[in-house]
Amino acid sequence: MTAIPSRAQMRVSIYWLIVLMIAGTAPVRAAGSETAFKASYAAAEAAEREAGRLRNQWTVTEAALADAKKAADKGDFDQAIASAKEAEALARASIFQAISEKDAWKQLEIR
Amino acid sequence: MASSIRVRAIANGEITEVQTLIQHPMDSGFIKDDKGAFIPAHFIQELTFEYDGRKVFIADWGTAVSKDPYVKFSFKGGNKGGELKVSWIDNKGETDATIVKIQ
Amino acid sequence: MDFCFARSRIHLALAALAALALCALHPASAADKPDPVADAKAFRNYFVNKFPNVKLEDFVNGPYALNEDMRRQWEQKEQFPPYEFSLEMGKELFAKPFKNGRHYADCFPNQGIGIRQDFPYFDTREGRVVTLELALNRCREANGEPPLSYVDDEMAALTAYMAFTSRGKPFAIKVPDDPRALEAYQNGKRYFYARRGQLNFSCATCHVQNPGERMRAEVLAPALGILNAMPIYRSEWGGMGTISRRLTTCNSQIRGVPLDPQDEEYRDLEYYLSYVSNGLSISGPGARP
Numbered sequence: 001m002t003a004i005p006s007r008a009q010m011r012v013s014i015y016w017l018i019v020l021m022i023a024g025t026a027p028v029r030a031a032g033s034e035t036a037f038k039a040s041y042a043a044a045e046a047a048e049r050e051a052g053r054l055r056n057q058w059t060v061t062e063a064a065l066a067d068a069k070k071a072a073d074k075g076d077f078d079q080a081i082a083s084a085k086e087a088e089a090l091a092r093a094s095i096f097q098a099i100s101e102k103d104a105w106k107q108l109e110i111r
Numbered sequence: 112m113a114s115s116i117r118v119r120a121i122a123n124g125e126i127t128e129v130q131t132l133i134q135h136p137m138d139s140g141f142i143k144d145d146k147g148a149f150i151p152a153h154f155i156q157e158l159t160f161e162y163d164g165r166k167v168f169i170a171d172w173g174t175a176v177s178k179d180p181y182v183k184f185s186f187k188g189g190n191k192g193g194e195l196k197v198s199w200i201d202n203k204g205e206t207d208a209t210i211v212k213i214q
Numbered sequence: 215m216d217f218c219f220a221r222s223r224i225h226l227a228l229a230a231l232a233a234l235a236l237c238a239l240h241p242a243s244a245a246d247k248p249d250p251v252a253d254a255k256a257f258r259n260y261f262v263n264k265f266p267n268v269k270l271e272d273f274v275n276g277p278y279a280l281n282e283d284m285r286r287q288w289e290q291k292e293q294f295p296p297y298e299f300s301l302e303m304g305k306e307l308f309a310k311p312f313k314n315g316r317h318y319a320d321c322f323p324n325q326g327i328g329i330r331q332d333f334p335y336f337d338t339r340e341g342r343v344v345t346l347e348l349a350l351n352r353c354r355e356a357n358g359e360p361p362l363s364y365v366d367d368e369m370a371a372l373t374a375y376m377a378f379t380s381r382g383k384p385f386a387i388k389v390p391d392d393p394r395a396l397e398a399y400q401n402g403k404r405y406f407y408a409r410r411g412q413l414n415f416s417c418a419t420c421h422v423q424n425p426g427e428r429m430r431a432e433v434l435a436p437a438l439g440i441l442n443a444m445p446i447y448r449s450e451w452g453g454m455g456t457i458s459r460r461l462t463t464c465n466s467q468i469r470g471v472p473l474d475p476q477d478e479e480y481r482d483l484e485y486y487l488s489y490v491s492n493g494l495s496i497s498g499p500g501a502r503p
Contacts, residue, residue: 055479057471058412090412097409105407108418110253110260117298130294178452179296 033077040084041068047091056098061090120195120213127189127213129160129168131182131197139174154202158182161196162189189213248400250389250489257490260422261438274442274497276435280426284433288501297374297447297499300367300454304375307368312357318372321353330373330380331496334485335388336395343398343481346373347458364458364475373445374454377498385442385496387489402486405479406437411470417483432503439491441484443500454499457484 005013044065051057064087071080115134120127133155140152152174160168167186189195191213198208261273268279278285308318308326319325333346344352350372351361362369389399409416417437420429425436444457451459458475461483465472473479 055473056410059466059469059471060412062471094412097414101408101410104409105404105416108407108416108422109403110256110418110422117294119294132294132296132298134299177449179299181291181294181296183290183294 033081034072037068037072037077037080037084040081040088041065041072044068044084044088044091047088047095051091051094051098054095054098056094058090058094061087061094064090114209115207116197116199116209118195118197118209118211120189120211122189122191122193122213125187126185127162127187127195128185129183129195133158133180133182133199135179135199135201137174137176137178137180141174152202155180155199156202158199159197160184160186161198162186162193167195248396248403250396250399253403254490254492258438258493261425261436265426265436271495273436273439274491274494276440276443276500276502277426277433280436281433284503291501295447296449296501297454300371300447301374301378301499303367304371304373304378307372308375312354312359314357316357318350318353321349321356326376327379328383330376330498331383331385332387334481334488336390336392336398336485338390338392338395341394342478343402343485345457345476345481345484346376347456348476348481364456365462367453370445370454370456370459373456374499377445377496380496381498382495385488385492385494387485387492389485389489398482399486399489401479402482402484405483406486411465411468413468415468417464437487437490439494439497441487442491442494443497443502445498446500446502448502450503 044061048057048061048065051061064083068080068083068087071077071083116131117133118129118131120129135155136153137155138150138153140149142150144150154174154176155172158168158170158172159166167189168182168184170182172180193213194210195213196208196210198206200206258270262268262270265280272279275285275288278288311317319327323329330346333349334343336342337344347364347369350369351364354361362372389395406417409419420434421437421440425434427434441457444460445454446460447454456475458480461480462472462475
């Protein structure tokens with residue numbers, strides 16, 4: 001008699017099945033974010049290294065990189081990726097500054 | 112040990128002008144060291160100048176006075192060659208005093 | 215016909231050769247060779263013209279030359295200057311022997327007294343700029359002592375004492391006609407005018423374009439004579455600070471990661487800035503807000 005579940009029981013079971021399926025996929029999604037984070041952090045670091053080679057790093061770039069790491073350690077990969085992208089943008093701006101100032105400095109020179 | 116108090120007093124007619132520079136950390140207690148711990152408050156609480164047995168200038172200080180304080184003031188009645196005594200006591204009970212001749 | 219044609223061709227060739235020869239006499243690189251003498255003259259004229267009411271020798275007093283109220287307060291304090299303690303410490307440190315029995319005096323001409331105005335100089339043997347701070351640490355290392363931090367109290371006290379013994383002596387920096395010295399000089403000049411940091415300021419932005427103006431609560435000093443008062447007792451620091459300390463903190467204030475103290479760029483910068491202030495007196499150690 002109890003072998004066949006009632007409609008209500010079926011609904012509950014299906015509900016839990018769906019929950020478990022979503023839970024099952026969640027780690028897979030987080031791992032994707034972590035991979036994405038590692039990629040954007042590596043790109044930001046590479047840009048900052050280039051800025052370092054040009055002897056023109058910014059303090060805010062370093063701060064953004066630190067923020068990215070902190071967020072990643074907490075598992076907040078969305079925030080971590082956002083910080084890493086900001087760090088990369090800042091690093092690239094500092095590289096642009098270093099390169100353009102190679103000539104632009106003359107505009108300020110007292111002659 | 113060298114005194115923490117540098118003082119110079121110059122008589123000009125009736126008025127004696129006094130300048131003093133005191134070596135003291137005057138820590139407010141609000142600043143942290145590089146390990147993140149608060150540097151405890153350590154500041155002069157009372158600074159006194161005495162001439163001829165009377166107090167001509169008293170300063171009641173707190174944490175708002177910065178490191179190595181400088182004070183300049185004038186008082187009536189000092190004479191050349193007279194002795195001016197300067198003394199201070201801080202919140203830890205440490206003290207220093209010196210005597211200077213008015214020029 | 216042919217003969218005429220050939221002759222005009224030869225003329226053309228000769229003309230071309232002549233033009234080439236003229237070009238060789240005035241190569242493009244000649245225009246790029248630094249001219250420190252001309253630079254210094256232009257530098258001085260710029261500030262003298264910008265501030266016609268300031269006496270030339272007064273530029274070494276930085277903001278006090280440009281702001282009456284600040285000057286009054288400073289003159290009062292100078293009767294009993296806040297840097298006295300550091301100066302005394304510097305005198306004691308300078309006289310104290312190293313563990314091997316030798317002294318700082320042994321490393322410098324004239325026992326280290328009254329020589330600050332000759333620093334920085336270009337060391338032609340090594341091919342680099344030597345500042346006073348660098349020379350002091352080299353002296354220590356040559357005598358088996360560990361180097362001092364370039365941004366701490368001891369180095370500040372030592373340079374304060376040495377500056378004090380040179381008070382009133384004019385800066386006498388030499389840029390020898392050596393391509394490496396000229397390169398270092400030019401490097402320093404480039405650093406001074408190049409923008410850096412997220413705030414995109416160069417040294418010139420504040421000290422050439424805006425001396426006398428306020429940056430938050432501070433009055434900006436003119437670049438002419440700016441190193442003459444170093445090291446300085448800054449009320450903000452509650453103590454004496456070296457040139458290295460000032461340069462590195464300036465960098466971080468405009469959101470640029472500072473280089474290491476006494477890195478080549480900073481030494482070259484000090485070289486340039488000192489040279490263009492030649493003739494102005496050492497006024498250090500100074501006191502600033």
